[in-house]
Amino acid sequence: MKITKQQSGDILVVGVSGELDHHSSALLKSEIGAELDKGGVRHIILDLRELTFMDSSGLGVLLGRYKELGKWQGKMLAFGLQPVVEKMFRLTGLNQLIPVHPDLASCYKALGV
Amino acid sequence: MEVTNYFTLTIPAYSRNESFARVVVAAFAAQLDPTLEEINEVKTAVSEAVTNAIIHGYGEKGGEIVITCTLRADNTLEVIIKDTGVGIEDLEQAREPLFTTRPDLERSGMGFTVMEEFMDSVSVDSKPGQGTVVTMTKKLSTGEQGGHETNL
Numbered sequence: 671m672k673i674t675k676q677q678s679g680d681i682l683v684v685g686v687s688g689e690l691d692h693h694s695s696a697l698l699k700s701e702i703g704a705e706l707d708k709g710g711v712r713h714i715i716l717d718l719r720e721l722t723f724m725d726s727s728g729l730g731v732l733l734g735r736y737k738e739l740g741k742w743q744g745k746m747l748a749f750g751l752q753p754v755v756e757k758m759f760r761l762t763g764l765n766q767l768i769p770v771h772p773d774l775a776s777c778y779k780a781l782g783v
Numbered sequence: 784m785e786v787t788n789y790f791t792l793t794i795p796a797y798s799r800n801e802s803f804a805r806v807v808v809a810a811f812a813a814q815l816d817p818t819l820e821e822i823n824e825v826k827t828a829v830s831e832a833v834t835n836a837i838i839h840g841y842g843e844k845g846g847e848i849v850i851t852c853t854l855r856a857d858n859t860l861e862v863i864i865k866d867t868g869v870g871i872e873d874l875e876q877a878r879e880p881l882f883t884t885r886p887d888l889e890r891s892g893m894g895f896t897v898m899e900e901f902m903d904s905v906s907v908d909s910k911p912g913q914g915t916v917v918t919m920t921k922k923l924s925t926g927e928q929g930g931h932e933t934n935l
Contacts, residue, residue: 692834693798699889723823725830730891754823761900762893 672720673701680712681781683774687720690728699731706735712744715777716768719750724758736767747777785856788814796837796846796866804850805829811852812860816926824901825860825921831894832864832917838885840868840915859922862902867914874907 671694674685682705686698705711714735736746749771751759759765771777792807794800805826812825829850836848851863871877878899883892898905902919909915 689802691801691830692838693801695889723826723830725827725834726891726893726897727830727834729893730889733891734889753820754827757823758827758897761897762891 671697673698675701675705677711680710681715681783682711683715683717685717685720689723690721691725692727695727695731699734702735706738712742713781714739714746715774716746716748717750717774718748718755721755722752724755726762729758729762729764732764732768745781747771747780749773749777784859787854787856789853792850794848796841796848798837801830801833804833808850808852808862812923815854815858815923817923821923828898828901828919829862831898835894836864836866836868836915840866842869857922858925859920861918861920863916863918865914865916870911870913870915871909872911874909
């Protein structure tokens with residue numbers, strides 16, 4: 671799994687590529703955690719265009735970061751889901767908490783940027 | 784129903800083997816030329832069961848996981864994932880959506896729900912102190928039914 675991070679204002683865009691499972695979820699947790707610890711991040715946009723697999727362990731780590739953002743009313747949004755990942759979002763109801771948008775521009779728009 | 788192919792694989796309960804386990808099962812199932820969606824569903828269910836064994840069965844302290852796969856003449860895939868870890872005290876509770884014994888690890892409690900959603904049948908046999916056996920089946924379509932692209 672590869673992770674990219676890009677901050678614009680108080681929005682952190684996190685790109686996740688490869689497979690997100692129990693083994694790789696620790697890395698995603700620490701990478702996002704490091705950015706949140708610095709302060710200055712309010713919202714997170716997940717770029718999942720290159721994410722080819724996610725199981726419920728991935729779901730757990732995304733939920734954990736979602737809850738962290740909730741401490742300061744931050745939002746988490748996602749875009750670019752492949753069908754297999756989109757199915758997990760839908761099946762588990764994650765899309766009710768992390769809205770899925772068609773592209774990055776509409777994520778920014780939803781955040782009022 | 785006649786068995787047409789099978790394998791048994793024993794792996795250490797390391798988290799780095801989660802992807803290995805699901806890819807091996809997917810590669811085995813791919814001989815029927817099922818749809819990409821079916822392959823992804825099998826991979827996800829296997830990932831859930833193997834992860835449960837690693838985290839809950841063995842508490843991330845090692846042990847072995849035995850994976851047995853069987854293909855039958857009616858194109859049914861059976862996957863059995865066995866550990867000899869701590870077992871499950873309350874099976875009914877363990878299968879409830881969102882239930883987890885490890886919220887500290889940010890477990891979502893959706894593992895069994897995902898397995899049940901993606902496979903045709905899921906049965907769990909567990910005895911505290913002796914381990915857990917998860918048996919899942921799924922009837923797969925074949926390439927003869929339309930020609931599929933499969934990407935493992």
